[in-house]
Amino acid sequence: MYSEKVMDHFQNPRNMGEVENPDGVGEVGNPQCGDVMRITIKVDEKEDRIEDVRFKTLGCGAAIATSSMVTELAKGKRLDEAQEISKKVVADALGGLPPQKMHCSNLASDGLRKAIEDYRSRHGN
């Protein structure tokens, strides 16, 4: 059902946990639907870059794998670049997702965007 890459990220998730004193936090999903993701970021203010990013996720294999992949894709990117990471980009980087998982479990990029927005609102830009 899942690609090898999805299974790899599910079994060996990258950047799991929470950034200490995060500059931005994004939480998406709903426990009633079985998926909740919490993305925390540390931003290099001078460079406008994501210095560190971590995730915590409740959800299925796809939910965990997409969260892990989003952190990998976002790390070191400029905020405007990281904001462009879409569901499709995440799914493609994982070698594809089963169609029914594209919408319900592929929320990690939304979580990242929310974390960036949170950072920007805190910094008044």
Next chain:
Amino acid sequence: MGKSTNSAIFLDNAATTRTDPEVVAAMLPWLEQNFGSPATLYSMGSEAKQAIESARQSLAGLIGAESKDIFFTSGATESNNWVIKGVAEARAGKGRHIITNEAEHHSILMPLRHLEKKGWDVTYLPVDSDGLVDPDAVAASIRPDTVLITMVHANHEIGTIQPITEIGRIARESGVAFHVNAAQTVGHIPVDVQALGADLLSLSGHKFYGPKGVGALYIKRGVRIIPLLHGGSQEKKRRAGTHNVPGIVGLGEAARIASRDLVAEADQLGSLRDYIFAWVEENIEDVRINGHRRRRLPNNVNFSLEGIEGESIMLSLSYPTAEGARPVFISTGSACVSGSLEPSHILLALGMPAELAHGSVRISMAKGETREEIDYALEAIAAVAGRLREMSPVYKRGNKKCAAFDKTEGCDCEAAG
């Protein structure tokens, strides 16, 4: 029987069981040598006919029926569809009301929805937080136009055994046909159509170590039912189609073996089941046991783990990363596995909050299951639960509020967290 290839531990026997080697041996001659159709008159045919009648007797013996009241089908899904559509049609002149409960199997609920679209009225009785139907509620819902009551004997997901004998008595007193879906019980606990008061009873071979694709419907003499499959004159013109001879022989052999082994199996698995419950409550935090503690299948265990999701539990157990680790196969009521956005309708019918239903684990054992394998599986489940909870943004240790949810009061997990 608990063992499978590449040393996986198979604990999903409520879905399907491994075909007993004795059953396979009994079937082989009917695949390799005698492939005749029992409908034909030459010797191959009459031998096949004899084999079918012998299987019919074994099966009838297992459920306390007369062999002439046993009709072979392709399995419980067909039997259930046949009952619902066939009794509804036969009795449409009398009325168009059917009684069932919310926590039935889809092979009951979907044919009923089909009838609802055509004008039938269906009462879905609630179940309590253990999954039990109240017989008084059945009695109270009977109307002059009620033609059928259909109740599962034991629930496939939570193992709760319904008060079938009492419901059967109510049905008989009201003159309403009574159907029991016994797919999970036949071959595992004693099933007697007389004692249960069943007019119709469905069963499936692969649920008790028989082959897939074969089952039966018990139809008490005198119960009116229109065929689902029209065609040849097989099964006294009530179920057309060339007999699945190897399958039926296998089903008969499974029935013969079950008659011999059933009591010992129920005894052995029942104590393993209680051992698992005790272990889980002792060793895993924030867990809720689902289904009735005593009135339940001996081979069924179901519990919900707070703060995690079932598919990730199932995947972690099926694909362990440690070298040499044994895969463990279980089932879950999570939406990710049901193929819809909703978690198991059965767990929701108990009044369980969706977030807890997503984290459910079902362990269903086969005869011969060992304490050693169970210990291995339990350790693996506890480890996976620990790892996923560490990853979970919502899990709060000691959040007993949800584990102790009450159907009447409900539970607000978000408020509790």
